[in-house]
Amino acid sequence: MGTDNTQAAGKPGAKRPFRIWRGDENGGELRDYTVEVNEGEVVLDVIHRLQATDAPDLACRWNCKAGKCGSCSMEINGKPRLSCMTRMSTFEEGETVTVTPLRTFPVIRDLVTDVSFNYEKARETPAFAPPADVAPGDYRMQQVDVERSQEFRKCIECFLCQNVCHVIRDHEENKQAFSGPRFFIRAAELDMHPLDAKTDRKEYAQSEMGLGFCNITKCCTEVCPEHIKITDNGIIPMKERVVDRRYDPLVWLGSKIFRRGQVPQTSVTSGHSSGAVTASGAHGGAHSHAGGSHDTAAERQAQQGVNWHREVPHPTAPAVDVNGKLPLTELTFDRAAAPSPFGDDVTFPLPPEHLNFAHPQQDEPKH
């Protein structure tokens, strides 16, 4: 319908500042744009307007523009979000909105990341096993019994939970052994399916999917746009029965964290006064669990949502050694794992004043 011209209430758009990460796997930068924003618009609308005007080749994924397909995941002011569900009215007028790609997955271009990890994990997760002696059409299940699984089937595969989970966000090498929260709830869904014929879903999740790595920080639950109670309803019930029976790597991981945690947590110097923060090595800084249950202040803030009313920070460069290189091997590095591309002294979620993105392989010096 030609509703376009009849909208009396839509104020003519104000120009608003945006910073968008542009680049590819070879590096890139945050670029500034000034874009018209109309009343009632979401971040994705603004990106579309940019494509139609200043940046025709700006890459981003989207499909439904209604929070149903999970394509448009990105980090907006550092917070993992669906851009089609992030209303512009949640930002201050005049506030710069910074849009960056998901951090946990390799960048393809601009806001598009390579999420194939998730599809690999999906493929490794054993499928539904139909009951042998029930013919199609004869399935009988009670609503109360399917509801638990139905909660998990609401998942739109936006992979925001996979993106925030520190087990892979901070530790690339864990990707091999860890399927991530999205697939823990897939396993849970099948475990709770009234007619699924496979009986060892929990054990499998523990032994093959890396369920034990999860230390229930609940960051995944916090970002889930479908409000699925990933941890409380999915992961914890899956852990419950197996944890005492099996060797749980969490115990092992926990002891390591504890040792490193001896060094008191250094608060990260606030970035906005000193320009780009160069993280100087990665000493100290307790391993962070991305806004989970360890830091009550952070948790409170995560629950309330990000405070949008703040000064815009400068981008954070990755942690490099004296030679200007990322310390990559275990021998030369002071931790038992590859460092976070964002610097191991950066805790997640970033303190609000650090919410900017710097590409890990950025070789160009920044402004």
Added chain:
Amino acid sequence: MTETRIERHHYDVVVIGAGGAGLRAAIEARLAGKKTAIISKSLFGKAHTVMAEGGAAAAMGNVNSRDNWQVHFRDTMRGGKFLNNFRMAELHAKESPQRIWELETYGALFDRTKDGKISQRNFGGHEYPRLAHVGDRTGLELIRTLQQKIVSLQQEDKRDHGDYEARIKVFSETTITELLLDGDRVAGAFGYFRESGDFVLFEAPAVVLATGGVGRSYKVTSNSWEYTGDGHALALRAGATLINMEFLQFHPTGMVWPPSVKGILVTESVRGDGGVLKNSEGTRFMFDYVPDVFRKQYADNEDEADRWYKDPDNNRRPPELLPRDEVARAINSEVKAGRGTPAGGVFLDIASRLPAEEIRRRLPSMYHQFKELADVDITKEPMEVGPTCHYVMGGVEVDPDSGAAYGTVRGLFAAGEVSGGMHGSNRLGGNSLSDLLVFGKRAGGHAASYADQLTSRPAVSVAAVEAAVETALAPLQRDTGESPYVLQQDLQAVMGDLVGIIRREGELVDALRRLAELRERVAKVSAAGGRRYNPGWHLALDLRNMLVVSECTAKAALERQESRGGHTREDHPAMDPKWRRVNLVCALDGDTVRLTRKPLPKMRSELISLFDRGELAKYLTDEELAEFDALTEEER
């Protein structure tokens, strides 16, 4: 261009499209033992099917045991105003229940009735509660289930052959730009990977088109960027024909306010669950718009309509549940008469009809979506809705049983929204999801047996590939042309303003002239940037598809001088039985769209006898009625 690398793949069956139809077709082809590729423009599991909310129609009779395939068939034909290909409607009505039950064996979890069966809900145009559903995210359940079935087949292959992708592989974010032929036989498909911009060639004797619809050519639409009519255009260029292209469905209740969510649909189940439409004067206006053909089934007063929710057997249905084209037209008339909202819609009110708790329980994702996107609380205030381009009934003309495309091409199959005929002039809500499953399976199966019976594999010619490369690269190599975004906007304006829900001869003629101008401009489009994930370039390539499909729609809309279902001519407001006997068929003659008339296949006698004479009298010509009378005479 110094060199062009082209990745080559060999498959038995290539399925273009990873929505419900494509995935179901691929499953069938793989089950038939064929090496199968699935190609999709977006990521796996994100296709449009994900957005369907209401449900999948199948006459399982779980809620009302009087339902059966004959009733479903009747409803479908009625909804399509008897223009449907009767054989497709018949197959659909008969096979939908099996297709839905099959999904349960793949792991789907539908909402349940008290006795543990699949629950079914009411929906516009369906006589009995018929839509299998999962809250208001049925499409998501459908696509995820099929996606997971494919994964399970891949796990089997891994077990048997050591490789997940031994027999079925998904190529996501890959766009097909051209079908390649060997004489009149399909030989393969050519396209590019969105991610890298590199080209890819699939050599395959059988191709199934399952690319969905065309809504992106309209300004206000519920459709995503994927819906650029690629499959329609690919089929045309390969020598296949399109039918019923004048019929587009405008969903009656898309959001019109606020602007950012314009086009997003408010599921029909809001009306099925008691929501009512009111104009700016607060009148429940649908009672004024019940067409004569529906008087027997629809209430003419509020009391009866309201009683129906509790006692559907003894009351007529509320007029809010009329087929969607009737609702869309009614809203349009109210707005034109000056009784609309400031944003050009009407109010859809559920808040005053059900307790807040109940609304949240029955329509969780609607509630959510409005709250988060628009800050509107549907349990407290009415929604502002209006007609939105939603679905194209027209599509590839196919053999009803096999899904094989008509025209001059062999080895091409089509299923889902890209195919035409099944829904006639108007689709009933919920019939699409079951259509995808029924005809997806058929097309996949028949593509597999077609590939089997071939004695020689068709070969792809180098020249054709070179030509395809050149066409694909052209927009990047020009820097003098216009931006694809501007051209898209202009195209949307032409289609939205001149070939929209209400059509007039003068405007259609004007539209065709403007489309011809646009064609010149589109031929010279240029895209900035490189080949890697460049949406401007992708759009530039989609434009020519949108254009040719829009031409088909405009031409057919001009030709059909009557109003029926998804085609409303202000200058020919009535339905004309003579036009019911005609399908408009589009083919490509070189570059131009050629339109021909083709008689509709005649319904078999046992099918036509399912209707009362009184009802048929509204649709059939006197001649056809006389035939019907003779038939019933015989039976007596």
